[in-house]
Amino acid sequence: MKFLLLLLVVAFAIWLLKTKGRAVPPPAGRQAPPKAPQPAAQMLACAHCGLHVPQVDSLQDAAGRTYCSGAHRQAGPR
Numbered sequence: 001m002k003f004l005l006l007l008l009v010v011a012f013a014i015w016l017l018k019t020k021g022r023a024v025p026p027p028a029g030r031q032a033p034p035k036a037p038q039p040a041a042q043m044l045a046c047a048h049c050g051l052h053v054p055q056v057d058s059l060q061d062a063a064g065r066t067y068c069s070g071a072h073r074q075a076g077p078r
C-alpha cells in the first residue's frame with residue numbers, strides 16, 4: 001500500500017513538472033520574436049520615384065516626405 005502511494009506521489013510530481021514546463025516558456029518565446037523584426041522591416045516609398053527604401057536609408061525633406069536618394073530629394077515630389 002505504501003509503494004502504491006509513493007508511486008502516485010512521484011507520478012503527480014512528474015505531471016506537475018511537465019505541465020509547468022509546457023505552460024510557462026511557450027508564451028514568452030512566442031511573444032518576444034514577432035515584436036523585434038517589425039521596426040527593422042519598415043519600408044517607406046520615395047515621393048519622387050515610388051521606390052521602397054528602408055526607413056534607416058531614406059532621406060526626408062523639410063515637409064517630411066521620404067526620398068530614396070539626395071538627387072530625388074532635390075528633384076522633389078512627382
Ligand SMILES: [Zn+2]
Binds near residue numbers: 048049
Ligand atoms: Zn526615388
